[in-house]
Amino acid sequence: MEHIVIIGNGIAGVTAARHIRKLSDKKITIISAEADHFFSRTALMYVYMGHMRWRDIEPYEKGFWKKNRLELKKGLVKNVDTASKTLQFSEADSMNYDKLIIACGSVTNTFGWEGLDLNGVGGMVSKQDLEDIEKFAPNNKECPNAVIVGGGLIGVELAEMLRTRNIHVTMLVRENAFWTNALPAGEAEMLSRHIQSHGVHLRHETNLDKIIGDENGNVKGVILKEGQEEIPCKFVGITTGVKPNIQFLKDSGIDTDRGILVNRKLETNVEDVFAIGDCAQQRQTIGNRAPVEAVWYTGRMMGEALAQTICGKSFEYNPGHWFNSAKFFDIEYQTYGWVQPKDRRKDSEAQFHWKCTSDQRCITVSYHKETGEFLGINTFGIRMKHEVMDQWLNEKRSIDFVIENLKQANFDPEFYKKYESEILSEFKQNQPITT
Amino acid sequence: MSAIQRNMSLTGEPPKSINTLQKIATLIGLSGLVIILLAGFNLEFPNKPLWLWVALFAITAGIVLFAKGAYANKHEGIKNDGIWFKSITSRGYLAWVTGILLTSFYIVLYFFPQFLGLNEKGDNTGIISFFDPLSKMLSGNPASQWFVYGTLYTVAIFSFGIKFIWKYRNNRYEKIRTISVMFFQTAFAFLIPEFMARMNSDSFNLPYYDLKNIWPLNYYNFEQYRVDSFISSGDVGIGLLIFGVISIFVITPILTYKYGKRWYCSWVCGCGGLAETAGDSFRQLSDKSESAWKIERWVIHSVLVFVVVMTTAVISTYLGYDSEKYWLTKDIFLIGVAVFLTVLFAGIWFFKREELKKDARYGAIGYLVIILALMGMHFTTGKTLFLFEAETLRQSYGFLIGAIFSGVIGTGFYPIFGSRVWCRFGCPMAAVLGMQQRLFSKFRITTNGGQCISCGNCSTYCEMGIDVRAYAQKGENIVRSSCVGCGICSAVCPRGVLKLENGPLEGRIKGNDILLGNDVNLMEYVNN
Structure with missing residues (x-):
């Protein structure tokens, strides 16, 4: 029986395993050094916040793995020998594979600052990171102050976590508002205000110089590049993005760049070795997508596509329209298609922006300046139907159509106040606004 | 890297658990409870009505102020921070203490009402007599243990309802739904039946009737004493009796078809109302495993069969054999029930079989065969219907399901098993609505x-x-x-x-x- 070995039990690897099982009887082994069972990485924050226990963020009951004959192996792969199709583990044992799927995810991306190795400095990516946060920032007595470096999705989650234990949080953001490398200015500024309203000390246009420690190797503060100002703290969260976790592949002969290089079929340069999820890097970029996509959904989609290929029905990874979502403290965010921030915006892209007087919700719709074609939408505080947005993008609807029919896409709970008519009248009055 | 999966909730340290306002609120609320408790020791309060109002007001104010302390200074949004760290909401010490106290209260309420001051022969004493002024104001009668319970129940839904609305104030669905359960509890379950009792006289004698409490949840609705009093109360009584029948056979299917069982379970029902308001802090404790789901399906449908059998037996005992006196005789009734169940079963089997899981099919066939066989035996051999005396069935149902399951376990164990144990595993009404909702x-x-x-x-x-x-x-x-x-x-x-x-x-x-x-x-x- 063919043995499929999957390195990594995150969403990409587990999705691939599930779908291979549905399609075949192959022997499947899933390897992880991080956790005994698959868990929802995006839900790590809720464990620290006390919304859920560890077992609540595991999507499958313990019997699931046995029932579906998915073998689990706890171990850290040290080396991949592609010639003999063998994996070597750090505990000196080994395992043979017929086909290998690398889905080993990401690690925290840093910029080589001084002091990264101090106790109390870490990211928020893995289970072990969470355990460290629990250890170094258990409450506001042991950790009255924390500093978060980087204004992005993980940074704001970490801020929300620490605030639930009344730890004072200073967030260092290089840009002049929160997450401006992904969001248009109006949205970024609204989020900055919301984050500040939750007691986070948001320092815009501020850069980390180095992290300083005490004689015991524990962090005691950070020094800013701006004026060498010192901020004392007991915990430093590094949330300046993630990068593929590919250190162990150095001598494997598998081509890597930032990530593991794959073609559209998710094949690496070595036969029978595939890579999916955060650790994969597309040789050819797909549309506006980044070559390395560290997103839950793309990991899942790559797993779905690869399972078909592995089971004999060759499929390219061909994702549909871009979509994503997040939550910033109390404000939910969804995006469909492309709404580019200023730096990445093409001349042909125009945007219509509406913001509610509550300063808690807004939308931005992007469209082609000349043709009026709908290109994408960001919504904050209003839920949208994925299916409808996907369809409108497929049908290349016009911006006018989208704004006029926005009600059809609304996915807010029953009895919620609707804002579509307000949005429509503002659109009619002020179109088009481009910033 | 440790191989042990640490349960992080064990190491988590929440911020200081309650603030000053919450401490004051706890003092006020508990002093209200203490006043009632003191009444239980037959302490003679100088001005009883006043002290009763003080006690009820203090409990309400305590809960509302506690909610204010918890939520007023926070943003609108989801407020589950620290749920799994707090003793009361994560089966800790406070949860067990609360569970034991609640359970004891239910045991006393159902089985030893004399400890609350119920006196069959003379005037009430203790806690029950403490509630007399309110009861006399509403219905003109002295209080009973059920009046005490009803009052506290309404206070709980009302004040915890305010807490719930505060907590979910970002969500209009939750706000409107909660106002609805608060209204139905206060008006339909509490006030209207009391006012109905006030209208009673020697010639007009309506039973205590919470109109939204539908058979089979209200399992005693068609017992002889109630049917007799409905019939003796003229057109109004007959109307109410008919309303009771069409509630389950007409109104319920229509509303469930349009809106799902939520129209009842989380918008109207009193059990649901308490679970949604006072029980909200315990919703996360329900068991999500597949095995719990399996147990749930068997237990709840067994209760439904039990209540159908029991009610059929009870009604058939007071119906006569002589069709000249009244068209609905024992035989007609029994055959009618058998035909109804068979037609219902056949309809589901014919139109919806594909949607039933295997165990649901086995269960449905099994139960139908048993019921029909028992009826068949009754007619052919003349044995007691269902092998038991109707009175035995009635009493066992009242004891096992009506008291132990819905009260002692269902509510007493809120802090251990979660807030909807009764609704999920026991309520026959939920089973009926659930079937309608699924199919x-x-x-x-x-x-x-x-x-x-x-x-x-x-x-x-x-x-x-x-x-x-x-x-x-x-x-x-x-x-x-x-x-x-x-x-x-x-x-x-x-x-x-x-x-x-x-x-x-x-x-x-x-x-x-x-x-x-x-x-x-x-x-x-x-x-x-």
């Missing part, structure tokens, strides 16, 4: 394309123990008979994935195992 309803919870991140908030906060995530992460609609439509899964979802909806029947249950977002051809290929 004949427009209601469903829809999932949003491919946006689910499997985080588990929906499943964790489902009070009915539905593993919502298992559906959401596959992009499947949630059409479960147990869903009471409380809307909390949708509220706590961080990615806007879930929505409660009433929509067309086509495509209501869909099992596409590929989520939106991927290659269109791949999705089509996998779905075909």
Whole structure:
């Protein structure tokens, strides 16, 4: 029986395993050094916040793995020998594979600052990171102050976590508002205000110089590049993005760049070795997508596509329209298609922006300046139907159509106040606004 | 790297648990309870009505102020911080103390009302007599243990309802729904029956009737004493009796068809009302495992069969044999029940068989065969219907289901098993509505394309123990008979994935195992 070995039990690897099982009887082994069972990485924050226990963020009951004959192996792969199709583990044992799927995810991306190795400095990516946060920032007595470096999705989650234990949080953001490398200015500024309203000390246009420690190797503060100002703290969260976790592949002969290089079929340069999820890097970029996509959904989609290929029905990874979502403290965010921030915006892209007087919700719709074609939408505080947005993008609807029919896409709970008519009248009055 | 999975909740340290306002609120609320408790020791209060009002007001104010302290200074939004760290909400010491106290209260209430001061022969004493002034004001009669319970129950739904609204003030569905349960409890369960009692006289004698309490939840509604008093109360009484029948056979199916069982379970019902308000802090304690779901299906449907059998037996005992006196005789009634059950079963089997799981099919066939066989034996051999005396059945049901299951376990164990144990495992009304909801309803919870991140908030906060995530992460609609439509899964979802909806029947249950977002051809290929 063919043995499929999957390195990594995150969403990409587990999705691939599930779908291979549905399609075949192959022997499947899933390897992880991080956790005994698959868990929802995006839900790590809720464990620290006390919304859920560890077992609540595991999507499958313990019997699931046995029932579906998915073998689990706890171990850290040290080396991949592609010639003999063998994996070597750090505990000196080994395992043979017929086909290998690398889905080993990401690690925290840093910029080589001084002091990264101090106790109390870490990211928020893995289970072990969470355990460290629990250890170094258990409450506001042991950790009255924390500093978060980087204004992005993980940074704001970490801020929300620490605030639930009344730890004072200073967030260092290089840009002049929160997450401006992904969001248009109006949205970024609204989020900055919301984050500040939750007691986070948001320092815009501020850069980390180095992290300083005490004689015991524990962090005691950070020094800013701006004026060498010192901020004392007991915990430093590094949330300046993630990068593929590919250190162990150095001598494997598998081509890597930032990530593991794959073609559209998710094949690496070595036969029978595939890579999916955060650790994969597309040789050819797909549309506006980044070559390395560290997103839950793309990991899942790559797993779905690869399972078909592995089971004999060759499929390219061909994702549909871009979509994503997040939550910033109390404000939910969804995006469909492309709404580019200023730096990445093409001349042909125009945007219509509406913001509610509550300063808690807004939308931005992007469209082609000349043709009026709908290109994408960001919504904050209003839920949208994925299916409808996907369809409108497929049908290349016009911006006018989208704004006029926005009600059809609304996915807010029953009895919620609707804002579509307000949005429509503002659109009619002020179109088009481009910033 | 440790091989041990540390349960982080054990190491978590929440911020200082309660603030000053909450401490004051606790003092006020508990002093209200203490006043009532002192009344239990027959302390003679100088001005009883005043002290009763003081006590009830203090309890309400305590709860409301506590909520103010907890939520007023926070942003609108989801407030589950520290739920699994706090003793009361994570089966800690306070949870056990509360559970034991509540359970003891129910045992006294159901089985030893004399300890509350009930006196069959003379004037009440103790706590019950403490409530006399209020009861006399409303119905003109002295209080009973049920009046005391009803008053405290209403105070709980009302004040914890305010807490709930404060907590979920970002969510209009939750606010409106909670106002609805507060209204139905206060008006229908508490005030109207008392006023109805005031109208009673020697010639007009309506039984205590909470109009929204429908058979089979109200399992005693068709017992002889009640039917007799309905009939003796003229047109109004007959009207109410007919209302009781059409409630379950006409109104219920129509409303459940249009809105799902939520119209009752989380908008109207008193048991549901208490679970949603006072029980809200315990919703995360429900068991989400598949084995719990299996137990749930067997237990709840067994209770339903039990109540059908018991009611049939009880009604048949007071019906006569002589069709000249009254058209509805014992035989006609029994044959009618048998025909009704057979037709109902055949209809479901014919139209909806594909939607029943294997154990549901076995269960349905098994129960039908048993009921029909027992009736057959009754007619052929003349044995006692259902092998037991109707009175024995009635008493066992009242004791096991009416008191122990719905009261002692269902509510007393809130802090241990979660708030909807009765609704999920025991309530026969929920079983009827659940069948309607699963098979004949427009209601469903829809999932949003491919946006689910499997985080588990929906499943964790489902009070009915539905593993919502298992559906959401596959992009499947949630059409479960147990869903009471409380809307909390949708509220706590961080990615806007879930929505409660009433929509067309086509495509209501869909099992596409590929989520939106991927290659269109791949999705089509996998779905075909």
